[in-house]
Amino acid sequence: MVRSRASWNGVDLSHTAGDGPVAFSADTGPDALLAAYRAGAYPLPAPNDFARTINEVTHEEAVAAGRIWLIGADTGDPYRVSWWSPDPRPVIPVRAVHLSRRLAGRLRRDTWSTSLDRDFEQVVHGCREGRDPQWLTDELVRSLLLLHEAGWAHSVEVWQESTLVGGVFGVRIDSVLSMDSMFRLRSGAGATAVADLADRFAEAGGTVLDAQWDSPHVRSLGSTPLPRERYLGLLAEQRPAPAPLPADPRPARRLAAGAAEAADGQPCKIY
Structure with a gap:
């Protein structure tokens, strides 16, 4: 079950991984960026196509299982940007x-x-x-x-x-x-x-x-x-x-x- 949201509103990162990406979203516009910081996440855009592919291959199973959020999944390629919230x-x-x-x-x-x-x-x-x-x-x-x-x-x-x-x-x-x-x-x-x-x-x-x-x-x-x-x-x-x-x-x-x-x-x- 893929967990997805149209925006960062209501996203709870308290039970996500502490040593890997907690979400994928292609939207790094100012409103999305500010909302992500409010939720406790920050972006790490993939610098090239190879890194983008690594994001998908490495984490698609966790996304499909609902352990990693997809934010605005219908807009752009979400695997272009991973979002992190380390614990601690x-x-x-x-x-x-x-x-x-x-x-x-x-x-x-x-x-x-x-x-x-x-x-x-x-x-x-x-x-x-x-x-x-x-x-x-x-x-x-x-x-x-x-x-x-x-x-x-x-x-x-x-x-x-x-x-x-x-x-x-x-x-x-x-x-x-x-x-x-x-x-x-x-x-x-x-x-x-x-x-x-x-x-x-x-x-x-x-x-x-x-x-x-x-x-x-x-x-x-x-x-x-x-x-x-x-x-x-x-x-x-x-x-x-x-x-x-x-x-x-x-x-x-x-x-x-x-x-x-x-x-x-x-x-x-x-x-």
Whole structure:
């Protein structure tokens, strides 16, 4: 029995696989993308026909058995895009970002500055450039730009004078901000962008940054594995209208002290 929905509305991912795709859907338009993030999933478009075929051959039995959702199955080729919702989910509590002592020392000496949403498009293209496989498709980039214009997607930029040297971007769902990607042109600039995003998000009432994929790098930034059930609970919480993220330009050196305090303090509770 194939489980399918015309949209992400009503899709429950709590009992889907934690180590593989939870859905297939060709629709990466802005409305579908935002709805998927609300449901707890994020996209991984197939970079080529071979990867698309691997999706179908590997997972068609699970789709037929109803263990993997088909969303908007009558529109386009669903196996072009797989959607993931890992269990556990690696998240970084906004008050517990860790920066290495070496980077903290560099921030105290350098004149880097940070900004919010000053050049979202350039950050997205910085994250896209040179990546193989290429998961940031043209359609996905267009949708992210539209979500940014609507106030859902945000970027942090790290500047060395007037030169962009790093950044991070993601989509905010109330108290959770799901980070899609980061890049750096200078060592430590990507981690600095994450620390700045966490600092601004905390001021706006945010709880966690969702790192999406577990890796040694995100663990070094202070990520902790959160059971998916609790992650989905964070997305579903009814909260007052969220405050906007502060957008003023800021010196990056301020992050050195805050990161040191987070690293040396007590474990941060995730609500």
